[in-house]
Amino acid sequence: MAHARIEIAPSILASNFAKLGEEIRRVEEGGADVIHVDVMDGHFVPNISIGIPVVESIRKATRLPLDVHLMIETPEVYIDDFVRAGADRVLVHQEATVHLDRALSMIREAGAEAGAVINPATPVVMLTDILHKVDTVLVMSVNPGFGGQKFIPNAFEKIRHLNQWRARYNADFRIEVDGGVELENAAELAQAGANTFVAGTSIFHTPDPVEATRQLRRLAIDAVSQKV
Numbered sequence: 479m480a481h482a483r484i485e486i487a488p489s490i491l492a493s494n495f496a497k498l499g500e501e502i503r504r505v506e507e508g509g510a511d512v513i514h515v516d517v518m519d520g521h522f523v524p525n526i527s528i529g530i531p532v533v534e535s536i537r538k539a540t541r542l543p544l545d546v547h548l549m550i551e552t553p554e555v556y557i558d559d560f561v562r563a564g565a566d567r568v569l570v571h572q573e574a575t576v577h578l579d580r581a582l583s584m585i586r587e588a589g590a591e592a593g594a595v596i597n598p599a600t601p602v603v604m605l606t607d608i609l610h611k612v613d614t615v616l617v618m619s620v621n622p623g624f625g626g627q628k629f630i631p632n633a634f635e636k637i638r639h640l641n642q643w644r645a646r647y648n649a650d651f652r653i654e655v656d657g658g659v660e661l662e663n664a665a666e667l668a669q670a671g672a673n674t675f676v677a678g679t680s681i682f683h684t685p686d687p688v689e690a691t692r693q694l695r696r697l698a699i700d701a702v703s704q705k706v
Contacts, residue, residue: 484698485674487512492625492678499539508691512545514676519550522574523623530563537564549622554581561588569593569616598630602639612651620657626679629658634670641671665701
């Protein structure tokens with residue numbers, strides 16, 4: 479099943495944008511599986527990051543899948559544009575749209591994988607009726623908007639809840655975690671059921687992003703192997 483595979487998804491929000499191509503090549507060398515792209519509008523979250531032109535540029539710089547996380551109001555308006563720009567996966571917040579089911583359908587119709595995101599204060603039960611149509615559920619383990627925040631522990635229970643639901647219904651969605659992911663909690667997150675690990679500061683703000691990517695992957699894979 480797809481969810482059995484561990485993925486490391488470096489978040490370029492923490493990278494040096496003056497050397498973005500080089501930064502991407504370094505995490506590729508370290509074994510990154512996905513490039514995570516945070517799109518912020520200054521309304522849904524209190525920060526502004528990047529938009530469609532940057533996604534287009536990143537698409538030209540890597541063959542890895544682009545995991546585009548829309549932290550924006552009315553994401554439906556921009557779904558087609560981001561998929562055309564090169565997004566392989568588009569993730570939208572449950573809190574950002576009153577029509578989450580429609581937004582997920584739009585992502586798939588545009589030709590990308592669909593993901594739903596929940597903030598730290600949002601319970602997993604809010605996603606119950608759409609879990610059958612997602613490829614990914616992203617659990618935010620910080621309040622979205624800024625990198626380098628401290629991990630919020632209630633994410634562990636959310637991931638376990640999703641993992642139990644996935645097993646009970648033989649579902650095949652990935653469980654992604656974003657925020658405060660680092661070497662110290664990677665193993666516990668993997669044991670809880672997380673598959674895709676978004677890491678920004680703990681990769682790009684280290685002396686050796688190549689080795690940091692490798693270590694994160696190794697810890698997550700070893701934890702899953704020990705659990706089995």
